[in-house]
Amino acid sequence: MEVADHRYRDAFAHADTGMALLAADGTWLEANAALARLLDRPREALVGTVAHKAIFDAPAAARISAAIGAGGAAAKGAERQVLALEEAGASPRHWQLTLSPLPDAAGALTLLQVEDCSAALAAQRDQDMLAYGISHDLRAPLRSIGGFAARLADSGLAADAAAGADLARIRAAVVRAEHLIDALLELSWASRQPYRDDTVDLSLLGEWVGAELRDADPARDAEIAVAPGLQAWGDEHWLRRMLQLLFDNAWKFSSERERVEIAMDGEVSDGKLALAIRDHGSGFDMRYAGKLFQPFQRLHASEQGGGNGLGLAIARQVVDRHRGRIWAQSQPGQGSTFFVELPVAAGTTP
Amino acid sequence: MNQNEILLIEDNPDDIELTRIAFTEAGIEQRLVVVRDGAEALDYLFARGAYAGRNAREQPAIVLLDLNLPKLDGREVLQAIRSDARTRALPVVVLTTSDEPFDIEATYALGVNSYIRKPVDFEQFVAAVKQIGLYWLVLNQPRVAS
Numbered sequence: 001m002e003v004a005d006h007r008y009r010d011a012f013a014h015a016d017t018g019m020a021l022l023a024a025d026g027t028w029l030e031a032n033a034a035l036a037r038l039l040d041r042p043r044e045a046l047v048g049t050v051a052h053k054a055i056f057d058a059p060a061a062a063r064i065s066a067a068i069g070a071g072g073a074a075a076k077g078a079e080r081q082v083l084a085l086e087e088a089g090a091s092p093r094h095w096q097l098t099l100s101p102l103p104d105a106a107g108a109l110t111l112l113q114v115e116d117c118s119a120a121l122a123a124q125r126d127q128d129m130l131a132y133g134i135s136h137d138l139r140a141p142l143r144s145i146g147g148f149a150a151r152l153a154d155s156g157l158a159a160d161a162a163a164g165a166d167l168a169r170i171r172a173a174v175v176r177a178e179h180l181i182d183a184l185l186e187l188s189w190a191s192r193q194p195y196r197d198d199t200v201d202l203s204l205l206g207e208w209v210g211a212e213l214r215d216a217d218p219a220r221d222a223e224i225a226v227a228p229g230l231q232a233w234g235d236e237h238w239l240r241r242m243l244q245l246l247f248d249n250a251w252k253f254s255s256e257r258e259r260v261e262i263a264m265d266g267e268v269s270d271g272k273l274a275l276a277i278r279d280h281g282s283g284f285d286m287r288y289a290g291k292l293f294q295p296f297q298r299l300h301a302s303e304q305g306g307g308n309g310l311g312l313a314i315a316r317q318v319v320d321r322h323r324g325r326i327w328a329q330s331q332p333g334q335g336s337t338f339f340v341e342l343p344v345a346a347g348t349t350p
Numbered sequence: 351m352n353q354n355e356i357l358l359i360e361d362n363p364d365d366i367e368l369t370r371i372a373f374t375e376a377g378i379e380q381r382l383v384v385v386r387d388g389a390e391a392l393d394y395l396f397a398r399g400a401y402a403g404r405n406a407r408e409q410p411a412i413v414l415l416d417l418n419l420p421k422l423d424g425r426e427v428l429q430a431i432r433s434d435a436r437t438r439a440l441p442v443v444v445l446t447t448s449d450e451p452f453d454i455e456a457t458y459a460l461g462v463n464s465y466i467r468k469p470v471d472f473e474q475f476v477a478a479v480k481q482i483g484l485y486w487l488v489l490n491q492p493r494v495a496s
Contacts, residue, residue: 131450132448135449135450136446136447139470140364140365140447142470143364143365143368144364144368146471147364147368147475148368150472150473151371175470178471185450193451
């Protein structure tokens with residue numbers, strides 16, 4: 001192959017990503033040092049051969065061969081193809097292969113990039129098992145504590161006021177701990193579950209979430225205004241949940257106001273929706289704005305409406321999964337505005 | 351079908367005790383038979399091993415199944431129940447701590463009749479047990495054994 005400029009040749013040779021150049025017949029024309037390290041083979045053993053046939057098992061090698069060459073992705077004009085391969089063995093390795101036909105070479109050359117994602121997958125698996133363990137094993141002792149405290153309260157043995165109050169504290173703590181487990185699991189699901197892709201009517205969801213808040217506290221004077229026609233692209237369940245968490249916050253931190261005022265509107269530009277949810281609640285000090293969306297970073301004590309410290313972290317996770325952005329502006333005593341940017345259609349990324 | 355018997359498959363002694371109390375408080379009078387792991391549950395249902403003397407035609411009115419069990423776990427127990435003619439029609443209610451979407455999905459795929467997450471709060475737990483009893487032991491019309 002001809003690389004006109006030696007600087008590009010150097011960049012290829014010294015890149016930290018494992019890379020190889022493949023001819024249409026599958027022969028590896030070049031391989032860099034990072035790839036040799038990754039595959040644990042000398043460069044000389046890779047170059048000049050159809051190396052993927054020696055490295056991966058037959059079906060995996062066949063998939064690579066199918067993606068390159070005359071009938072492969074390059075000929076069909078596909079931009080790139082990502083293959084996930086699993087290698088058998090005592091500690092199996094997981095590869096992510098990206099095959100990109102080089103446009104100038106008219107399908108004759110394919111750039112292969114190889115990443116070892118074994119560690120990332122193992123970490124993901126550990127996280128899944130941890131979430132699973134939490135949901136099973138941590139709830140069981142909580143149920144014992146709460147259940148037997150309830151029995152003790154009913155038995156009459158704790159008849160004096162102090163003992164009764166102690167038991168009430170134990171049971172309230174159990175309920176708090178359960179909500180915390182629920183929120184932790186929700187945060188974990190928000191990051192793990194596959195999301196659906198569809199056009200989502202955010203105005204409808206906003207009205208719905210607002211109506212739920214009103215129903216939960218009908219005596220409260222509240223004005224919730226949702227602009228019509230706001231649409232985004234994404235997962236309806238999780239976008240609804242995000243709105244619920246933001247509206248819930250707005251409602252909670254308006255407790256010192258005579259009436260709750262929440263307004264949601266938005267505008268579309270460049271294929272993205274910029275959503276704004278305003279309240280006239282207690283607000284927060286912008287010095288701490290960076291902590292807002294981090295788990296367990298509360299800006300308010302529980303008496304001021306502070307929750308379990310996970311609500312906005314869940315909202316951020318949902319927005320991240322939509323490849324969007326979320327941030328807030330506030331002035332203490334003046335209320336807060338939460339901004340969310342979301343794609344409006346498939347393929348548009350804020 | 352033995353309408354006077356409920357089979358509880360549960361390994362946690364605290365949960366067994368709380369379930370017993372909840373059934374009493376809910377006014378459910380059926381006898382609660384407790385087995386401590388999946389293997390014992392199948393021995394009981396199929397009248398073998400320690401339960402060889404039992405009449406396997408007399409099946410409980412309802413089976414309450416925990417998912418995380420020693421030896422055979424809840425899913426394997428459910429699978430065995432659904433693949434044997436003697437127990438195929440048995441109402442099985444999963445009563446568990448997990449609300450992982452994965453667990454719920456997998457358990458329904460195996461043919462569970464109902465999936466209930468045990469509430470941590472004891473009063474809610476009693477209320478849940480009461481409803482299970484009312485539905486499965488009073489309202490539900492079981493299949494007539496052939």
